[in-house]
Structures are given as C-alpha cells and as structure tokens.
Amino acid sequence: MRAQYFSIFLAIGIFASCSASDGGKTPAGGGSGGTEAGTGGTDAGTGGSILMDSGSDGPTSCGSTNDCPKGTLCKYQVCIPNLGTCSTNDDCPGDSYCDTDGICVPYGIPSSKTNDPTCEKSTPSPGVAPIVQCEWTGPAAGDPTAEYVDIYSAPMVADLNLDLDAKKIQPSIVVTTFKTGTTSHEGMLRVFDGRTCQEQLRIGGPDDPDIDGNRVGYAANWAIGDLDGDVGSSPNGHPELVGLHRVGDTTNANDPLQLVAFSIDTSGAQPKLVRKWLGHTCPGNQPVTFANNLANYGPGLWDLDDDGVPEILIDGMVYDANGCLLNAQPPPSSYLNLGLFDVVADVDLDGKPELVRYDGIYAWDTSAKAWQLESYFTQSGQKPGQVAVVDVGHYSAINGKPATDPFPEIVVVSAASTSFNPSSTGSIRVQTLSGDVVFGPIDLYHQTSVFGGHGGPPTASDFDGDGQVELAAAANEFYVVYDPDCTSTPRPGGQCKKPNSALPAGILWAQPSQDFSSSVTGSSVFDFDGDGTSEVVYGDECYVRVFDGPTGAVRFSAPASTGTGFELPVIADVDGDFATEIVAVRTTASSLSCPSPDPLFPASGPWVHKGGFSILRDPEDRWVSSRPIWNQHAYSITHVTDDARVVQSSKVLDNWQQPGMNNFRQNAQGELGKLALADLTVELDDLSEVCSGKTQTVDLSAKVCNRGTNPVQDGAEIIFYQLPPEGGAQTLLCKVETGTLLAPGDCTVVHCTGEVDGSKDVYVAADPEGTIADCHPGNNVGAGSGKLCPTVR
Structure with missing residues (x-):
C-alpha cells in the first residue's frame, strides 16, 4: 500500500469542507470580498486532515492517546500530531489553533473549527505616518x-x-x-x-x-x-x-x-x-x-x-x-x-x-x-x-x-x-x-x-x-x-x-x-x-x-x-x-x-x-x-x-x-467587516517522499489556508526550506506564490521542486516577509517534517 500521511489542514470531504464565497462579485456598495464560488478551495483529491489512513473506513479514530501511534495525541476522538502546548494561536505551528486546554490542534478538528472569528485589526494610533x-x-x-x-x-x-x-x-x-x-x-x-x-x-x-x-x-x-x-x-x-x-x-x-x-x-x-x-x-x-x-x-x-x-x-x-x-x-x-x-x-x-x-x-x-x-x-x-x-x-x-x-x-x-x-x-x-x-x-x-x-x-x-x-x-x-x-x-x-x-x-x-x-x-x-x-x-x-x-x-x-x-x-x-x-x-x-x-x-x-x-x-x-x-x-x-x-x-x-453611506466622495468599508483581518496558515502536504530519509529531488507541496476573517489576495509567497535537527543555518529549497484568492476558511495547495537533504528537517513558511496583515503571524511557519513524519503510515 502506498504510504499515507497526516496533513495539518482542513479536510475536504473527510472532516469539513473549506467555505466558498458567494457566486459573483460584490454588488454595489459592498466591499472588495466577492469572488467566484469555490475560489481558493483545495485541489480535489489532495485531502485529508491530520489523520492517518486506516483503510476504507476513513481516518483513525481514538478513545485515548493510547489508541494513537507514537508521537500523536487523541483529541476530539481523532489522532493528531503532537504539535505542542500553547497560550495563544501564535504559539501553534502551521494550520493549527490553540484549544481551550492549551494544546495545539489542527483546524478542522472538530469540523466546525474552520477559522478564528476573533481576528480583528487593531485601531491605528494617532500620529502613525503612512x-x-x-x-x-x-x-x-x-x-x-x-x-x-x-x-x-x-x-x-x-x-x-x-x-x-x-x-x-x-x-x-x-x-x-x-x-x-x-x-x-x-x-x-x-x-x-x-x-x-x-x-x-x-x-x-x-x-x-x-x-x-x-x-x-x-x-x-x-x-x-x-x-x-x-x-x-x-x-x-x-x-x-x-x-x-x-x-x-x-x-x-x-x-x-x-x-x-x-x-x-x-x-x-x-x-x-x-x-x-x-x-x-x-x-x-x-x-x-x-x-x-x-x-x-x-x-x-x-x-x-x-x-x-x-x-x-x-x-x-x-x-x-x-x-x-x-x-x-x-x-x-x-x-x-x-x-x-x-x-x-x-x-x-x-x-x-x-x-x-x-x-x-x-x-x-x-x-x-x-x-x-x-x-x-x-x-x-x-x-x-x-x-x-x-x-x-x-x-x-x-x-x-x-x-x-x-x-x-x-x-x-x-x-x-x-x-x-x-x-x-x-x-x-x-x-x-x-x-x-x-x-x-x-x-x-x-x-x-x-x-x-x-x-x-x-x-x-x-x-x-x-x-x-x-x-x-x-x-x-x-x-x-x-x-x-x-x-x-x-x-x-x-x-x-x-x-x-x-x-x-x-x-x-x-x-x-x-x-x-x-x-x-x-x-x-x-x-x-x-x-x-x-x-x-x-x-x-x-x-x-x-x-x-x-x-x-x-x-x-x-x-x-x-x-x-x-x-x-x-x-x-x-x-x-x-x-x-x-x-x-x-x-x-x-x-x-x-x-x-x-x-x-x-x-x-x-x-x-x-x-x-x-x-x-x-x-x-x-x-x-x-x-x-x-x-x-x-x-x-x-x-x-x-x-x-x-x-x-x-x-x-x-x-x-444606506447605513453608513450618508456621504459624498467617500468610499465604503469592505462587506466582510470594517476591521476584518486575515490569518494565513501553511503546512506540509504530501510527506511520502519528504519522510523517506533520502537525499533526492522532491515535488514539495503545502496546503495554504486563511483562518482569519478577511480574504487574502493571490500572490502570497510560500517558501520551503531545511534546518538540521540540532539547529543551524537555513537552506532555501524553493519558493512559490499562491495563485488564487483565499476567502476566510479557504485553502489551496501549492507546489515547487527542491533538492532535499534526507538528514535535515523540511519546513514551509507563508508570507516570510510579513507583507500581509495577519492575525497570528506566529502560525505562518508549518510544523517541520521531523514532527510530522511519525504520523506517516
């Protein structure tokens, strides 16, 4: 059987589907949020939340951590990677959030958890120059x-x-x-x-x-x-x-x-x-x-x-x-x-x-x-x-x-x-x-x-x-x-x-x-x-x-x-x-x-x-x-x-x-909320070759999601890189840009090719230069392959 793997992203057709915006562009007076239906959704068949393959019955379920493979935890009756403890979402890697018990849990678990509804821009301080x-x-x-x-x-x-x-x-x-x-x-x-x-x-x-x-x-x-x-x-x-x-x-x-x-x-x-x-x-x-x-x-x-x-x-x-x-x-x-x-x-x-x-x-x-x-x-x-x-x-x-x-x-x-x-x-x-x-x-x-x-x-x-x-x-x-x-x-x-x-x-x-x-x-x-x-x-x-x-x-x-x-x-x-x-x-x-x-x-x-x-x-x-x-x-x-x-x-x-529009020569705020804020997340997608331990050319893939309340435009930069397990200098493998708009809750998969050293961990990061206003910039780096590979079966 082909190797299967966990992905830390929202599942399509397994746990929850990424939300899609309404069809057609925004009507007059709305904000800049309208897109075609389905824009930014994950590619068909790339699926999977962070669960292992357990045959045709779907992802692995559990009653306790003892039921899960080594290096994983049981949360919401599902085996998930051990992504660490947390105080806020910024403490959690990649496409995960900080649960109420202080554990990092992948989005989509439970299925209702598709974004952070509290994401909101802070008010600009007077005197801040543009x-x-x-x-x-x-x-x-x-x-x-x-x-x-x-x-x-x-x-x-x-x-x-x-x-x-x-x-x-x-x-x-x-x-x-x-x-x-x-x-x-x-x-x-x-x-x-x-x-x-x-x-x-x-x-x-x-x-x-x-x-x-x-x-x-x-x-x-x-x-x-x-x-x-x-x-x-x-x-x-x-x-x-x-x-x-x-x-x-x-x-x-x-x-x-x-x-x-x-x-x-x-x-x-x-x-x-x-x-x-x-x-x-x-x-x-x-x-x-x-x-x-x-x-x-x-x-x-x-x-x-x-x-x-x-x-x-x-x-x-x-x-x-x-x-x-x-x-x-x-x-x-x-x-x-x-x-x-x-x-x-x-x-x-x-x-x-x-x-x-x-x-x-x-x-x-x-x-x-x-x-x-x-x-x-x-x-x-x-x-x-x-x-x-x-x-x-x-x-x-x-x-x-x-x-x-x-x-x-x-x-x-x-x-x-x-x-x-x-x-x-x-x-x-x-x-x-x-x-x-x-x-x-x-x-x-x-x-x-x-x-x-x-x-x-x-x-x-x-x-x-x-x-x-x-x-x-x-x-x-x-x-x-x-x-x-x-x-x-x-x-x-x-x-x-x-x-x-x-x-x-x-x-x-x-x-x-x-x-x-x-x-x-x-x-x-x-x-x-x-x-x-x-x-x-x-x-x-x-x-x-x-x-x-x-x-x-x-x-x-x-x-x-x-x-x-x-x-x-x-x-x-x-x-x-x-x-x-x-x-x-x-x-x-x-x-x-x-x-x-x-x-x-x-x-x-x-x-x-x-x-x-x-x-x-x-x-x-x-x-x-x-x-x-x-x-x-x-x-x-x-x-x-x-x-x-x-x-x-x-x-x-x-x-x-119209509410808020009794004006002239004034523009309107976006329809998704005056202070809406995106939350870009990313995680390695297909781990089958990354986790082989071989030094080889690999088609690297990552799933990029928006877990905030404001859309993210196309063109967000995604980089793949390696670090030695004991730490040290970063080696850039390749980089790519997202090709589609991501509405809140949407995901997309990106690919690029790099020469992977089998002795080093692979990481992926979204928007490394911080050009996108982000609710939780701490989760813009996905969990490394060293943490995810134990979940591969």
Missing part, C-alpha cells in the same frame, strides 16, 4: 513619453481584468499625465498596476502612431464603466475608459475637447488600449466639441432610462454607450474655464434619476431626450458651483409627498464669479430640492488679509460622530469643515464641539493649507479606523494629509507637490489585498515653495518636487478594508459595482439612506 507602498515618478530615461509625468486628474481605480481572471482582484490606476514645463498642455492616458505602480497601458502620447486621434485633454478626469455589457458575461470582458479627447495638433492650448471612450484589447500578446469612439451626433456622425483643453473636469456614468446600459454625462450633455449625443447640446458652463462635474441621483424618490445642479433638479425625458426642470424647484438666481447630494437634515419637502420622506439636500460650493480669479472669495451653502437655502451662504474661511479662493468640490460625511452630516471644502489657505450645528439653530441631536471657539458661526474646524494656484482641489473622506467618525483626506500644493474628523488634528501627512487642479486623493483597495490605500497624484511644480517638513506634522519627511503619483498605506495595514473601485470624480458608492458595472437605475440604492 508608508509609501510604491510610486511612479516617470518612465525610464530615453522613453519618448519621459516628460509626461505631471498629473492634475484624480486617479481612478478599477479592476480592468487585464489578467483575464475574474477570480483575482487586480485593480489598476487610470490617470492623465501631461508634459512638464510647457505651455502647450499636452496630455496622454496611462494605466498602472495598483500592486506595483508599473505602467500597464498607454495611449495618446508622442509614441502613439495615431497621436492626433488619441490625444487627451491635459487634465482630463476619467470615468470607468462597462459600456458594452461584457463584464461578468465574458471572461474576456473589460470596462471602458471614458474621458476627453483634445481636438487639434497642440499648437493651440485652447483646442476644443470631444468625448472619447477607449476599450481594452487583450487579443494579442500584450493588452492595449483602442479608441472605441469619439462623441458625435446621431444621425449625421458629426463630431461634438465643447469647452477647451484647459478644462479640468470629466464625464460621469449613470443609467438614466433603466435599460441597464449606462449613459455618459458631461456638462448636461447626455451620450449613449456608443458615443451618440442624445440631447441638444446645452451652452457650456464655462465655470472658471475648468468646468462643473455632473451629479445624478434619485433625489425625489420617484424611482428615476435626476440631474442635480446648483440651478435646478432636472428629470430625463426618455422620449424627448431632454432634461426637464422639476416643478418643485422654484427658486432661481443661485450662483453656479460644484455640488454634492447628502441628507443634511429634514429640510427638503415636496408638495404631495409625505414630510417624513428622507429627501436629501444639495451642498454647493460656489466661486465668487464664473471667471477664474483666485484673488476672490467663494462660498458654501446647503439648499433644498426647491432651491431654498437653509445653511449659508458662508464665505469660504480665510484670514482678513487674504482672499478665500474659489473652493473645491464639496465632500460630506459625519465628521464629529453626532449622527448628523457635516460639509467640507478646500480653498486658498484653509481646509474647513462646516457644521450647521455650529449656528444659532442646531439640528435635533446635533452637536458643536469646536476645538477653536474663535471660529465664525457655521464652522467646526479649520486647518491651514496652501492652494493659491487654483484653489479648486477636491478632497475625499474615509473612516480609517472604523469608529463611526470620518477622516478627511486632502492634498494641497505641498502635502497630502489626513485630518481627524472631530478636531481637524493632522493624523498623518506625506509630501506631494502639485500645481493643483480638480484632483483629489482617492481611497480604495488599489491592489486587491483587502486593505485600504490612498493614491495621491503629483506634479513637478518647480515654481512652488513649500515648508519642509510639514509644520502641521513634522514626521512627514522632507518636502520634494516630484511628479507622478504614490500609493500610501498604513505600515501594519490596520486601516479598515475598502472597495477595489473609485470609478469617477463624482463618486457615491451605490451607482457602480466592484467590477465597474454601472447599476441599472431602478436598482440603485439611494446613498444617503
């Missing part, structure tokens, strides 16, 4: 696009399925980079790997044979979504990238813009971007141009007619998924010569989406293909500005509908005029669905000797933990959180605990910043520690900072030089590791002068001029998990799925009515 996970500062010397390293666009994040493997989550970062130090403002589109910051795709640069047809606006913001319905329905499906094409040959910096969509072609040896269409009239096929190359806005994707196919909106224009302009081209907004972002939501709760603007709420007439001003919007004369949709309080009402309906309000940040002039002072206000102003307008906070500036696109969230929403915006010299409760008429249940009582009414806190170049930068929001109060992430000309929600204290800061546009730091799971990262873009900005280090956070490190972008993460990955997507500038979670499908309009959840 580390740079990776960064891109430009292509290699000699690359024809080497000068295209500056970025004014927000970095969009989505899994583009470049690996053609729906079972893996491998997001990419999409940005426009432009030529440094010129007045021609020449841009190109680049796509980067969210794990490594390596460039994956490019188009529209000086090395593009069709550069005039593919050139993009120098500061164009992108929207990512599935226009043709192939995501999820085909293994070769990819979302499309929609942005702004620059018409002309760059001799005029004011060249007009045209909507453009790029698709991804993976039919060749390497994936590439291909122009899908340019915006045009239908019928007639005439190009539709608008604005000019200095604009800094971009399109958004929503389903307006409930057919499950997205429309593309920019400046009130509506295009279908084939690039046809559906409505009459409205006059351009010309706001600051930079543009206004469109925002769409079902604000009146009639089951149909509306275009939400500073000057009205507009319904889409699917027959006439035109916007119709809703009759309940009765006011006029409001200043133009960027908007956000959020439930600020019970202010909005619509005649004929119950007063208790949870209608949202509209937050508007308006410049003093539509002309670009940083030496002016804009304002912030909240208006109802009828257009009545219920908060403000309040001048953007500034010192009396300095202008407030234009103001950036607003964010909204519960920053102080009182259950009410506050508003935030950047400007010339301060980042400010505005709070209706800091007025003479606070909201029911609202609170105002100003860290500085001298601040004017309506302001919770204000922190110095520097953005005198444009004063229009965006910001984003996230609850990094899962405590229910949100933090603000904002990058000015010098640093990207995270501010404490209630007080504005700087939690951390990192250098990020930029001349500033509408860019904002994006918060997402950019590398598929089920942890949150921040993507911050930069420009070389040689004319800038910044203090060094950050006076608000001296641990920031020295300030430097540098282009490109960086990905920042907590050094111990203690930030709560997030989604692997941020698909457009006006992002509000529920309108897009994790795999970049735009949600059918009748199925879109109202963001402000």
